[in-house]
Amino acid sequence: MSQLLNRFLGSGEALARLQDHAARLRRLQVVLERGLPPLLGGLCRVANFKEGTLVLSASGGAAAARLRQLTPSLVGHFxxxxxxxxxxxxxxxxxxxxxxxxxxxxxxxxxxxxxxxTQFAATLPADSPLRASLERLAQRSRE
Structure with a gap:
């Protein structure tokens, strides 16, 4: 029983560490968005932060190149x-x-x-969904 309790408590600590790390990444994302130009903000995300190194993910090569140019000022911003x-x-x-x-x-x-x-569709009421469907079918059909 004590082994099971220790295992459960250990997983709770791991979960707490994971939640703390996720919260830290969210805070870093907010700081990143404030420090980037508006057009670049939607293309970059915080991927990880470990041992003082922030890993950013860019959604394309051009965004990554521009982000690399901004890294010195971004470090200061953080x-x-x-x-x-x-x-x-x-x-x-x-x-x-x-x-x-x-x-x-x-x-x-x-x-x-x-x-x-087309003739049958013309006999149906103007607001009929069947009429609209038949007219669309006749227009899109090919011989």
């Missing part, structure tokens, strides 16, 4: 804000993958069928 930052490393973040969407299927309808759909 020190002035009360954080013990001694060095800054800049890394380029992996690009996010765009979600793939299947292209819409092509509709092949004969000219007679298209004319029939």
């Amino acid at each position: 020190v002035q804000a009360g954080h013990a930052v001694q060095a800054i490393k800049v890394k380029v973040a992996a690009p996010e993958t765009a979600s793939w969407r299947r292209p819409p299927p092509e509709r092949h309808i004969s000219a007679d069928a298209r004319a029939g759909l």
Whole structure:
């Protein structure tokens, strides 16, 4: 029983350390956003802080290059804000993958069928969702 209790308390301490580290990273992110030009602020994130070295993640090569140019002034900015930052490393973040969407299927309808759909759609009320769908189908279809 005592081993289980010790293991639980040990994991609680680890959780507390992790929460403290996450809170520190959030505070550093706020300081970073205040110290960057507005256009660069949305492209850079605090990735980690360990042993006086702040690791920043840039969302592209150009943003990373500009961030590297700003590192001396950023170190001063963090020190002035009360954080013990001694060095800054800049890394380029992996690009996010765009979600793939299947292209819409092509509709092949004969000219007679298209004319029939158009005539039937004209008989429906103007605000009918079925009418809008049939008209859209007739417009997008190919022979």
